Every structure is written in C-alpha cells, then in structure tokens.
Amino acid sequence: MLIDTGAGRGSPPPLPASRSSARRWFPELSDNTVGLLFIAPFIVTGLFFMVYPVIEAVRMAFFSYNPLRPEVTRYVGLANFQFILSDPLFWDAFLQGTVWTLLSILFQTLLGVSIALLLNRTLPGIAVFRGLLLFPYIVPTVVIALIWRWIFNPEIGVVNYALIATGLVDTPIYWLSTPDMAMASTILLNVWKYTPFVVICVLARLQSVPQELYDAARVDGAGAFRRFLDVTLPQLREVLIVVVVFRTIWTFNKFEEIYLLTKGGPGTSTFNLAVYSFEQSIASLKLGVGAATGVVMMVMLLIGSIVYLRVSGFGREEAGA
Amino acid sequence: MRPSRAITAKSCIHRRDFLASGAALALVTSGHRSNAQSSKTGTVRVWGEPGPYGGVAVAAMNEWAQKNAPGLKFEIETIPWDGVYVKLMTDLAARRPPGLISVESPIAMQLMAEGLLEPLDDVSQTVGRDRLADKLKWEYFGAWTSKQYIMPAHHQPHLLLVRTDISKELGLSDPDGWSWNDLANAARTITQKKPEMAGICMALGRNLCTDYHFAALLHQAGGRMFDQRNKFEVAFDSPETAEALEFVRELQQFMPKGAVEYSFLQVVDAHVTGKTAMSFYWGRTLGRAAEEAKPIFEATEAFNHARNPRTTRRSNWNDFQGWCIPARNNPFVEEAKQALTYYLKSTPWLVKYCHSLMPNVAPVFKDQAESAELRNHPFYQSKARAVDTYFNTSLEHASSTANELLQGVNPFAGIVHGRSILAQTVQKVVIDKMSPRDAAKWGARELDSVRKENMQLVN
Numbered sequence: 001m002l003i004d005t006g007a008g009r010g011s012p013p014p015l016p017a018s019r020s021s022a023r024r025w026f027p028e029l030s031d032n033t034v035g036l037l038f039i040a041p042f043i044v045t046g047l048f049f050m051v052y053p054v055i056e057a058v059r060m061a062f063f064s065y066n067p068l069r070p071e072v073t074r075y076v077g078l079a080n081f082q083f084i085l086s087d088p089l090f091w092d093a094f095l096q097g098t099v100w101t102l103l104s105i106l107f108q109t110l111l112g113v114s115i116a117l118l119l120n121r122t123l124p125g126i127a128v129f130r131g132l133l134l135f136p137y138i139v140p141t142v143v144i145a146l147i148w149r150w151i152f153n154p155e156i157g158v159v160n161y162a163l164i165a166t167g168l169v170d171t172p173i174y175w176l177s178t179p180d181m182a183m184a185s186t187i188l189l190n191v192w193k194y195t196p197f198v199v200i201c202v203l204a205r206l207q208s209v210p211q212e213l214y215d216a217a218r219v220d221g222a223g224a225f226r227r228f229l230d231v232t233l234p235q236l237r238e239v240l241i242v243v244v245v246f247r248t249i250w251t252f253n254k255f256e257e258i259y260l261l262t263k264g265g266p267g268t269s270t271f272n273l274a275v276y277s278f279e280q281s282i283a284s285l286k287l288g289v290g291a292a293t294g295v296v297m298m299v300m301l302l303i304g305s306i307v308y309l310r311v312s313g314f315g316r317e318e319a320g321a
Numbered sequence: 322m323r324p325s326r327a328i329t330a331k332s333c334i335h336r337r338d339f340l341a342s343g344a345a346l347a348l349v350t351s352g353h354r355s356n357a358q359s360s361k362t363g364t365v366r367v368w369g370e371p372g373p374y375g376g377v378a379v380a381a382m383n384e385w386a387q388k389n390a391p392g393l394k395f396e397i398e399t400i401p402w403d404g405v406y407v408k409l410m411t412d413l414a415a416r417r418p419p420g421l422i423s424v425e426s427p428i429a430m431q432l433m434a435e436g437l438l439e440p441l442d443d444v445s446q447t448v449g450r451d452r453l454a455d456k457l458k459w460e461y462f463g464a465w466t467s468k469q470y471i472m473p474a475h476h477q478p479h480l481l482l483v484r485t486d487i488s489k490e491l492g493l494s495d496p497d498g499w500s501w502n503d504l505a506n507a508a509r510t511i512t513q514k515k516p517e518m519a520g521i522c523m524a525l526g527r528n529l530c531t532d533y534h535f536a537a538l539l540h541q542a543g544g545r546m547f548d549q550r551n552k553f554e555v556a557f558d559s560p561e562t563a564e565a566l567e568f569v570r571e572l573q574q575f576m577p578k579g580a581v582e583y584s585f586l587q588v589v590d591a592h593v594t595g596k597t598a599m600s601f602y603w604g605r606t607l608g609r610a611a612e613e614a615k616p617i618f619e620a621t622e623a624f625n626h627a628r629n630p631r632t633t634r635r636s637n638w639n640d641f642q643g644w645c646i647p648a649r650n651n652p653f654v655e656e657a658k659q660a661l662t663y664y665l666k667s668t669p670w671l672v673k674y675c676h677s678l679m680p681n682v683a684p685v686f687k688d689q690a691e692s693a694e695l696r697n698h699p700f701y702q703s704k705a706r707a708v709d710t711y712f713n714t715s716l717e718h719a720s721s722t723a724n725e726l727l728q729g730v731n732p733f734a735g736i737v738h739g740r741s742i743l744a745q746t747v748q749k750v751v752i753d754k755m756s757p758r759d760a761a762k763w764g765a766r767e768l769d770s771v772r773k774e775n776m777q778l779v780n
C-alpha cells in the first residue's frame with residue numbers, strides 16, 4: 001500500500017519537522033550567499049593578518065616610533081624614506097639581496113626542471129624518490145639553518161671533513177667566514193631547500209603534457225633535445241613563469257635563512273633588505289625605518305612582478321583565445 | 322565636678338591606651354606586612370642568561386614563595402647571550418615583561434635610564450649596603466639619579482687564557498708580565514711552531530662577544546666610546562681606538578681563519594678542542610675544559626690581560642651583572658622584591674649560585690666571597706690561581722662599556738651593543754680592510770647617531 005505524500009500534485013512534499021524549524025530560523029540562502037559565507041572566514045583572516053599589517057606598516061613608515069618610548073611617537077613625513085635611501089647599507093643590502101635572489105632562482109629553476117624531467121618516468125620505486133625529494137622542503141628552516149651551521153663549520157663540520165678525507169681539498173674551506181663564500185653558502189642552502197618546490201610544480205605539469213605531442217615530434221624526426229625545446233619547454237612556460245614570480249617574491253623577502261645562517265655577515269656581506277629591516281626595527285628600535293624598508297620592498301616587488309609578467313607574456317594565449 | 326573630671330581623666334587614659342594599642346597594632350601590622358603572605362597566584366617569569374646560576378637563584382626564590390606566597394611560582398627563562406637585546410627590547414615593548422630580570426650591565430643600565438625599572442633602594446638597604454665585596458661599588462651594578470635600580474648578581478671578567486704547556490714548551494715568558502708586544506710575539510711564535518693550532522683566538526664576528534672583547538683592548542689603550550664628563554660627547558674617533566684596532570689587525574694573523582664569524586661559543590670551542598693556545602674569555606672555558614678535555618683544563622691558566630705598552634692598563638670587560646625589576650606592566654613587583662631580598666640575604670644560596678658554574682660567576686658580597694663553603698669546590702684545589710684571578714685580582718683592572726674605565730655610568734652602552742657598533746667597527750678592519758683610523762671615524766659616526774637619538778636618556 002502506497003502512502004499518499006501529495007507528490008506529483010504540484011505541491012512540494014512536507015519537510016521533516018527538524019528541517020522545517022531550521023528553515024524558520026535560517027531562510028533559504030542563494031548560492032552566492034552560501035559561497036560568500038564559505039569564504040568569509042578566509043576574508044576576515046586575510047584582512048586581519050595580511051591587509052591590516054600592510055596598512056599599519058605603511059602608516060608606520062611615516063612615523064618615528066620607538067616602542068620603548070611610545071609617548072614620543074611623531075609624524076615625520078618622508079624622513080624614514082630619506083634615511084634609508086641615503087643609507088649605503090640599504091643599497092648594499094638591496095644589491096646583495098638581488099644577487100642572492102637571482103642566483104637562487106636561476107639554480108632552483110635549472111635543477112628543478114632537470115630533476116622533474118628525471119622523475120617524469122615510470123620506473124619501479126619512483127614514488128619513493130618523489131617522496132624523498134620533498135624532505136628539504138618540509139623540514140623547518142630553523143632546523144635546516146642550524147644544522148647547516150654545523151655542517152659548514154670550518155673546523156669540525158662534516159663538509160670539510162668529507163672534502164679533506166676524499167682529498168678534494170687540502171685545507172679547510174671557510175664557508176661562512178668570507179663574504180663571497182658566505183653568500184655562496186646562503187644561496188646553496190636556499191637552492192637545496194626550495195628546488196623541490198620547483199620540481200613539484202614542473203612535474204605536475206609534465207604529467208599532463210599529452211603524449212601525442214611527443215609522438216608527433218618523433219614522427220617528424222625530432223631528437224630528445226629538439227623535443228625538449230619544441231614540446232616540453234613551451235608546455236612548461238606558463239608554470240615556470242608562475243614559479244619564478246613566486247620564488248622571486250619569496251626569496252627576495254626571505255629573512256630567516258640568512259639571519260640564522262650568517263646573521264647577515266661576515267660584516268654585512270649577506271644582508272638583504274629583510275635583514276636590514278629587522279636590524280633597523282629590532283636592534284635599533286627604529287620601527288618607522290623598518291616599516292619604510294618594507295614598503296619600499298613591496299613597491300619594488302610589485303613593479304618587478306608586473307614588468308616580468310608583461311615581458312614574459314603570461315596569460316597572453318588565454319586572452320587571445 | 323571632680324568625679325566627673327576623674328571619670329574624664331580615666332576615660333582619657335583609656336583613650337590613650339586605646340590609641341597606643343592601636344598604634345602598636347598598626348606598627349606590628351605594617352611590620353608584618355613586609356613579610357606578609359602574598360595571596361597572588363601565577364607564575365613569576367625570571368629572565369636569565371644560559372647557565373645554571375639563574376636557576377639556582379630562582380630555586381631560592383621559590384623557597385621564599387613556598388613560605389610566603391604559596392600561589393606563586395618563580396620560573397627561569399633563559400635567553401641566549403646573542404639574543405638578549407632583541408628579546409628584552411621586543412618583550413618590554415610588547416608590554417609583557419617578566420617579573421624579574423638578570424641581565425648584563427649595559428642593557429640593565431639602558432633600561433634603568435629609560436625609566437623602565439623599579440627603584441630598589443629599599444631592597445639594597447635590607448640586603449645590606451655594607452655587604453659588597455672589596456673593590457666593588459653599588460654604582461657598578463646600576464645606580465642612576467641617586468637611586469639604586471640594579472641589585473648585584475655577580476661580576477664576570479673576561480681574561481687571557483693561556484695553555485701553559487704550550488708556552489713552556491716554546492720557552493715563552495710568564496704571561497702575567499706580558500705587554501701587548503709580548504702577547505703578539507707569543508701568538509706569532511705559537512702560530513709558527515705549532516701549525517695545527519692558532520696562536521690566539523678572540524671573537525671577531527658581528528656580535529656581542531666581539532663588542533666585549535674589543536672593548537677591553539680599547540680601554541687598555543685608554544680609549545673610550547663616550548666622555549661621560551663632557552655631556553657624553555663621542556670620544557671614539559681617537560688615536561687610542563685606532564691603536565686598539567691596529568692591535569686586533571696584528572693579532573688576527575695568528576687567529577683561526579673563522580674568527581671573523583666567531584661569537585661566544587666558537588671561542589670556547591676553539592680553546593677546548595685545542596685549536597688555539599690562547600684566547601680571551603670568561604671563566605666558562607675552564608668549566609667546559611674540565612668537563613670535556615681534562616688535559617687542556619689542567620694546562621690552561623687565566624691571567625689578567627696583557628698591558629698596553631703605553632698606558633700599562635690591563636683592563637678587562639667585566640659584566641657587573643645585576644637583578645632588576647621591570648616597573649611597568651609587572652604585576653609581581655612587590656613579590657619579586659621580597660623574593661630577591663630573601664635570596665640575596667642567604668649566603669648559602671649565594672654560594673650555590675657561584676658553585677653552579679665555576680669559575681664563571683664571581684661572588685659580589687663579602688660573606689659570599691669569604692665563605693668557607695665557597696672554597697669547598699674542586700676548582701679551589703685544581704685551579705686556585707685562576708679562580709683568584711677571575712674572582713679577585715681582575716677587579717683591579719675592571720672596566721665595562723656601561724661604566725667605561727669605571728668613570729661613570731653610560732646608559733648608551735646597551736644601544737651600542739644592540740647595534741653591534743664595536744663589532745662592526747672591528748669588522749671594517751678585519752674584513753673590509755679599512756684602515757683603523759677610518760674605521761674609528763666610521764664607528765664614531767655610528768656612536769654619534771646613538772647619542773643624538775637618545776640624548777633624552779642623559780638629559
């Protein structure tokens with residue numbers, strides 16, 4: 001025996017009691033409203049932890065503020081910007097930061113693409129290799145930097161021990177004691193830690209490149225190198241642009257690796273703008289100057305990113321389509 | 322009328338009795354209040370250097386808390402030497418200071434001049450102003466505008482440590498009689514004849530340790546950063562500074578190549594692992610050697626620094642370390658004072674404090690220094706002379722950046738160390754190969770900007 005629910009006669013079926021009481025309290029929401037509700041926590045968090053600090057940093061860049069003497073905080077106009085732009089250390093930090101960023105990105109990209117190509121094969125146990133590759137990326141930077149300080153220790157470090165034991169060098173290398181070697185060591189650390197990020201991005205893209213393209217190139221007589229140039233690279237172009245932009249921004253802003261490994265030394269030879277900003281803010285308690293440095297960094301990166309995206313033609317194909 | 326007068330007189334007597342009793346009660350109560358139980362609850366955070374001594378003092382404070390404030394617990398938070406300035410400044414600025422701080426004198430004196438500390442005259446009176454050991458003065462630890470802000474914790478000089486087995490083997494003279502020239506010659510001889518080890522080691526990195534090592538040489542040469550007697554004018558751009566920097570440059574040839582990045586730990590490591598025959602350091606090197614390298618411990622002796630040949634000064638950089646209590650945003654000021662008083666009045670606890678890291682932290686009170694129990698430590702048998710040099714004879718040559726040549730408190734020193742200005746000046750010479758004269762000028766400019774930005778501390 002069927003129970004007549006009223007269905008099929010133009011009226012909706014009656015709702016269970018709990019649902020109808022819920023509807024009384026919560027009116028039916030449109031898809032847009034539900035979507036907004038879902039992203040609201042992220043918007044609120046973003047506003048609080050990202051937008052507000054940026055606004056506060058921009059505001060502070062125009063004030064003289066020593067946190068130990070909050071009663072003497074005063075508006076100083078562009079004085080903080082004048083201070084940093086006339087400070088030779090700011091320009092040294094900018095140049096060193098640029099060198100560290102460019103070389104780090106160059107090596108990360110070259111190594112990342114090479115390793116991704118090697119891993120883009122179906123071999124037994126390849127998944128294990130792919131998993132292991134993530135190790136440097138997932139270990140906290142502070143752990144890595146402190147371990148590397150010991151590894152690079154000229155007297156008792158394992159790197160020198162291995163190099164001397166294998167006869168590759170006769171005397172210890174002073175990895176962190178000369179400006180050039182310290183810069184090279186910080187770049188080495190950055191490349192080692194973040195190459196896996198490039199590998200992951202490139203590998204994901206490689207795995208979605210249609211096999212037919214390679215087959216067609218093979219039929220046309222293209223060798224491995226030609227296939228890489230004419231098939232693989234164009235397919236990787238978009239992902240590489242994104243990776244380079246992100247890695248550039250992150251590396252240029254990087255603070256903890258340099259600070260933990262060399263503290264910006266020897267001298268100030270590995271200072272970048274993030275370390276400079278920290279020193280001004282915390283060691284010198286000139287929070288306005290530190291904030292002004294952050295604002296200048298933000299502007300530099302914004303301009304750099306826009307120029308790079310324009311020059312590289314990112315998204316041009318989609319726009320054309 | 323008489324009876325009534327009598328009654329009145331009688332009632333007057335009663336009133337007087339009552340008032341007298343009331344006054345006595347009030348006195349008893351007020352007297353008792355100073356030892357009264359605190360009903361506060363929570364944790365009193367105590368900042369201290371790495372090392373067990375801060376923990377010993379905190380154990381004493383917890384003994385006080387058990388009797389007088391059962392709801393309170395004192396807890397030590399250690400701050401690494403190189404992180405002291407950043408940690409202190411950021412946490413004070415964030416208005417979450419600890420209840421009590423044990424910190425190096427330059428920073429303590431900066432905090433004192435900033436008006437961030439509670440005056441401790443009452444504590445110093447109760448502890449006993451006549452208890453300080455010979456050659457020590459209350460102002461060395463931190464007095465400002467006739468008020469005592471810092472209570473003595475310990476004094477701690479860095480000295481010249483020499484491997485006497487090496488010096489004897491190479492026929493070097495007694496290091497106690499050395500001038501700078503003799504020290505450099507000894508370092509040269511060791512470097513030439515002992516290729517596996519450096520002649521001497523000091524910190525040359527951009528850090529606090531380099532600041533302190535260089536400050537001793539600067540003061541030996543008669544130089545200084547600021548002139549306290551002349552409105553704290555910068556006095557760093559001087560032939561004396563250039564002379565000290567020139568000496569560092571000369572010694573650098575005989576140091577480990579990595580010294581340009583060395584800080585506290587690396588200098589100790591270099592000595593304890595036998596990578597250097599001589600070093601500048603506090604007592605901890607001997608302690609580490611005793612724990613890890615017995616032969617090096619037995620062969621190492623501590624001496625007052627070599628004399629500057631011109632001034633004959635043997636200045637060391639002595640950390641007149643003290644206890645201070647943040648005045649703002651500190652809910653435990655009174656409890657911290659009481660607990661600190663309890664600890665500082667207890668000779669047994671003060672002796673335990675010194676014993677916890679021999680011979681790194683020297684006694685500051687007479688009863689502590691003269692205690693028979695203090696001598697009941699193996700170092701008094703194995704290294705009696707070194708202990709005596711660290712604890713006593715070094716005081717004749719004591720100096721500090723916070724009280725240069727002991728001629729007056731310098732509240733700028735903490736800011737100078739926060740920015741590593743002395744270390745950066747040294748690095749201009751040893752890394753950038755700048756001439757000592759130019760480096761002194763560079764350093765003077767930095768010091769002048771510190772002075773200009775912070776004149777309010779001394780006005």
